[in-house]
Amino acid sequence: MTFSLPVPAATVGLLICSNIFMTYAWYGHLRHKAMPLLAAIVISWGIAFFEYLLQVPANRIGYGYFSAAELKAIQEIISLSVFAFFSTLYLGESLRWNHAVGFLLIVLAAFFIFKKW
Numbered sequence: 259m260t261f262s263l264p265v266p267a268a269t270v271g272l273l274i275c276s277n278i279f280m281t282y283a284w285y286g287h288l289r290h291k292a293m294p295l296l297a298a299i300v301i302s303w304g305i306a307f308f309e310y311l312l313q314v315p316a317n318r319i320g321y322g323y324f325s326a327a328e329l330k331a332i333q334e335i336i337s338l339s340v341f342a343f344f345s346t347l348y349l350g351e352s353l354r355w356n357h358a359v360g361f362l363l364i365v366l367a368a369f370f371i372f373k374k375w
Contacts, residue, residue, distance in 0.1 A: 269320030273333055276312035277340040279305055285341075288349060331368040338364060 263271070283305035287298040313333075320329050338361050345351045 265319060265323040269316050269324065269329070270332065270336070272312045272316030272319070273336050274340070276309045276316060277333070277336050279309035279312065280337070281340050281344045283309060285344065285349065327371050331371045334364060335368055 283302040286305070287293060287302055290298070293301075317329055320332075324332065342353055342357075342361070346353060
């Protein structure tokens with residue numbers, strides 16, 4: 259079975275999925291403060307395994323079409339987007355204006371990375 263998705267779509271799709279796993283691995287345990295630290299570490303490590311199963315192919319597929327710096331910029335923007343949803347919907351935290359400004363500055367950084375000067 260072969261996939262015929264364009265490289266950008268495959269790369270971004272896999273990075274979105276990998277970042278969902280990554281965000282949950284890094285921050286999901288915060289809702290379970292009674293869980294022993296060692297258990298949180300082991301469970302998070304297990305979840306991160308699935309993140310790597312998606313992230314490594316995403317970068318392999320995307321590299322060459324995108325530069326390494328462009329892949330990192332894409333990953334950071336996706337990571338912040340997933341985190342914004344996760345922190346508000348799962349952790350119940352609110353995003354403030356300064357968070358939005360900081361995220362916007364990272365998007366602006368991506369503009370400079372992708373701009374052909």
